[in-house]
Amino acid sequence: MAKANLSEELNRALEPVLASPDAALPALSPHIAGLAGLALELRFLPRERFRVRLREELEWEAKMSEAAATKPLRVGFHTITPYIAVREATELIGFVKRAFGAEGGVLGIGSEGGIHAEMKIGDSMVMIGGGAALNRTPMPTALHYYVPDCDAVYRRAIEAGATSLMEPADQFYGDREAAVKDVAGNHWYIATHLNGPHIPPGLHSIQVSLHLHGASSLIEFLVKALGVEEISRHPAPDGTIAHATLRLGSSTFEMGAAHGPWQPMPTMFNLYVPDADALYCRALEAGAESVAEPADQPYGARVAAVKDPAGNRWYFATPGKTMSH
Amino acid sequence: MKARVEEADERLLVEAAQQDPRRFGELYERNFDRVYAFVPRRVASRAEAEDVTAEVFHRALVNLPRFQWRGVPFASWLLRIATNTAADQQRRAGRKRLDPAPEIAAPETSDARQVEEEERSARLFRLVQQLPADQRRVVRLRFAEEKSIHKVAQELGRSEGAVKQLQFRALENLRA
Incomplete structure (x- = not known):
């Protein structure tokens, strides 16, 4: 039989089984039956795009973990630094100094108008920007702050002008915890880990705490877009996420379903990453919205920014040799 | 002899990736087809097969520093991760496991015919590239x-x- 006829016969046999996995191959000559059997096995063939994309994701993750394991991209900073952009920036700087013994101060004018300050709180950095000249919607945030003595820090925060959201109490998950709201509307969950060191292993003094509607879909997005790694997830009885901890480079952050007084507060994350351009492209490919294309900044870093589906803004910064402050 | 050389090569690759995670790409290329041949038979769709395969390699990269060489191929460790990840996926999807056994069997104890089929599939995937x-x-x-x-x-x-x-x-x- 001519090859054309054989190729037609083979394809006729394959059409129904490729369309429906339950369909059976018709009776065929032994040669064609052998080829058709092989074709059925090829239904499991991986898509090339998938193979390549996964390799790129793993390379990125390896690069991030390598960067985290060796030396920080900017001395004193972990991968994530929360950025609080509020009109009450000056008052907030005073508050974190008085309440939390924060060190640091104003370094100059920020790219979005107003002042730019960098404060060290515990072992972590927090950026504060804005003031009266803030030219964008304020973005206060919620931060989990681990301290040696939750009760004492809570008292100091109240004395420094914060409003109490929750008095110190032992929580079932092994922390003693309190919550306050500062003058700029930020929430501070002040906690002491009760068994062992006051900061749970693997965490830093400060981590961003997101409350969301649809936490699991945001986790799925962040895994794809930024290579975030889910460390733990505790479901709530209603099937939502009560609490999840995620790692990105040398930092962790947490999230849970919005409820009661803990409602969404879209947050600005500043990330120090080895390759801002690559992460920006990866995030866009995963469906992030571009906020700023990668560009060299006058202070010596290459910076890009995206917005995730929950409205959080992610700034990717790769410091250059000339980076100031 | 050839198997021994391959084993020694693989051991060196694993140790190199444990020292420097950027070397993980070589282990990925070497083992991708074997893992991908294993996963689709345990999940309901191509999309799930891709999700599970991605999770297997992400977990492997994260846990690589804890991997201890015990003379079994690196792929066996990956397939054990794949077994658990596929089971998690089935639970998340709210389905009963496809495998009738109470626990999805570890690859070394699973049906020899299935292992043979998967290894044949993996070889077939590699041949497609040629x-x-x-x-x-x-x-x-x-x-x-x-x-x-x-x-x-x-x-x-x-x-x-x-x-x-x-x-x-x-x-x-x-x-x-």
């Missing part, structure tokens, strides 16, 4: 991308008859 370019494209579009002969012909700018012939020749080459 096909002539036009045959490889047809196979990928037709089977991995699940496109009709009509669509493949459109995409490649060839007649449907030519695509059927390329499909035929590719399968003959793979069978040889």
Whole structure:
């Protein structure tokens, strides 16, 4: 039989089984039956795009973990630094100094108008920007702050002008915890880990705490877009996420379903990453919205920014040799 | 002898990746087909197979520093991760496991015929990469991308008859 006829016969046999996995191959000559059997096995063939994309994701993750394991991209900073952009920036700087013994101060004018300050709180950095000249919607945030003595820090925060959201109490998950709201509307969950060191292993003094509607879909997005790694997830009885901890480079952050007084507060994350351009492209490919294309900044870093589906803004910064402050 | 050399090579690769995670890509290339041949038989769709495979390699990268060489191929460790990840996926999807056993068996104890089938699939996937370019494209579009002969012909700018012939020749080459 001519090859054309054989190729037609083979394809006729394959059409129904490729369309429906339950369909059976018709009776065929032994040669064609052998080829058709092989074709059925090829239904499991991986898509090339998938193979390549996964390799790129793993390379990125390896690069991030390598960067985290060796030396920080900017001395004193972990991968994530929360950025609080509020009109009450000056008052907030005073508050974190008085309440939390924060060190640091104003370094100059920020790219979005107003002042730019960098404060060290515990072992972590927090950026504060804005003031009266803030030219964008304020973005206060919620931060989990681990301290040696939750009760004492809570008292100091109240004395420094914060409003109490929750008095110190032992929580079932092994922390003693309190919550306050500062003058700029930020929430501070002040906690002491009760068994062992006051900061749970693997965490830093400060981590961003997101409350969301649809936490699991945001986790799925962040895994794809930024290579975030889910460390733990505790479901709530209603099937939502009560609490999840995620790692990105040398930092962790947490999230849970919005409820009661803990409602969404879209947050600005500043990330120090080895390759801002690559992460920006990866995030866009995963469906992030571009906020700023990668560009060299006058202070010596290459910076890009995206917005995730929950409205959080992610700034990717790769410091250059000339980076100031 | 060849198996010993391969084992020694693999051990060196694992140790290199434990020292420097950027070397993980070599382990990925070496083991991707074997893992991908294992996963689709344990999940309900291609999308789930991709999710599980991605999770297996992400978990492997994260846990690589804890991997201890015990003389079994690195793929066995990956397949153990794949077993657990596929079971998690089934639980998340709210389905009963496809495997009737109470626990999905670890690869070393699973049905020998299935292991043989998976290893044959993995070899087949590797052989596809060695096909002539036009045959490889047809196979990928037709089977991995699940496109009709009509669509493949459109995409490649060839007649449907030519695509059927390329499909035929590719399968003959793979069978040889």
